Amino acid sequence: MKIISSDLQTMAVAPKGYPDDGLPELAFAGRSNVGKSSFINAMLNRTNLARTSGKPGKTRTINFYLINEIFRFVDLPGYGYAQVSKSERKKWGDIIELYLRKRDNLKAIVLLVDIRHKPSAQDVDMYHWIKTFGYDAIIVATKADKIARGQWERHMKIIREELEIEGNDFVVPFSSSKKLNVDKLWDIFEPMLIQETLEG
Numbered sequence: 001m002k003i004i005s006s007d008l009q010t011m012a013v014a015p016k017g018y019p020d021d022g023l024p025e026l027a028f029a030g031r032s033n034v035g036k037s038s039f040i041n042a043m044l045n046r047t048n049l050a051r052t053s054g055k056p057g058k059t060r061t062i063n064f065y066l067i068n069e070i071f072r073f074v075d076l077p078g079y080g081y082a083q084v085s086k087s088e089r090k091k092w093g094d095i096i097e098l099y100l101r102k103r104d105n106l107k108a109i110v111l112l113v114d115i116r117h118k119p120s121a122q123d124v125d126m127y128h129w130i131k132t133f134g135y136d137a138i139i140v141a142t143k144a145d146k147i148a149r150g151q152w153e154r155h156m157k158i159i160r161e162e163l164e165i166e167g168n169d170f171v172v173p174f175s176s177s178k179k180l181n182v183d184k185l186w187d188i189f190e191p192m193l194i195q196e197t198l199e200g
C-alpha cells in the first residue's frame with residue numbers, strides 16, 4: 001500500500017460527530033499503552049500523526065484518520081487503565097459500543113495485544129465483543145521486538161488459547177520500531193478497504 005496522504009480528520013464521542021461520507025473504515029482496539037498510536041504511525045509511515053503519550057488512558061475520543069482520501073483508520077479509546085474511575089471507564093466503554101453498533105461502513109476490527117503478556121480479561125472480553133457484533137478480528141501482537149524471535153510462536157499460542165480464537169481470524173506479530181510485518185498487514189487490510197471502494 002502506497003500512502004499518499006494521511007491526516008487526522010476528526011475526533012468524536014458520539015455518532016453525530018462521525019464522518020458521514022460512507023468511506024470504509026478499520027477500527028483499532030486495545031488496552032491503554034498497548035501501542036495503538038505507534039502502530040498507526042508505523043503503518044502510515046508517519047512519525048507523530050497519532051500522538052503517543054506516556055500517560056496511559058489519555059485517549060478519550062474516537063479518532064478518525066483519513067488515508068489516501070479513500071478509507072479511514074479509526075483509533076478507539078484504550079481500555080483497562082486501572083487509575084481511571086469506574087464511571088470514566090464505563091463512559092469509554094459506551095463510546096466504543098455505540099461506534100460498533102452504529103457504524104455500517106466498519107469493515108473489520110484490529111485488536112492489539114502485547115505479545116509479551118497473556119491477554120487480560122478485558123482483551124478477552126473485547127475479542128468476544130467483536131465477534132458478537134459479527135466482525136472479523138485481526139489480532140496484532142505488538143512489541144515483538146521485545147522478545148526473541150524464537151519465542152514468538154509460544155507467545156502467540158498463548159494469545160490464541162486465551163482469546164479462544166475462532167475461524168479465519170489472524171494473529172500477527174508486530175513491532176512499530178522495526179516496522180515488522182507492516183507489508184503483511186497491508187496485504188490483509190487492503191482487500192477489505194480497496195475492493196469496497198472499487199465496488200462503491
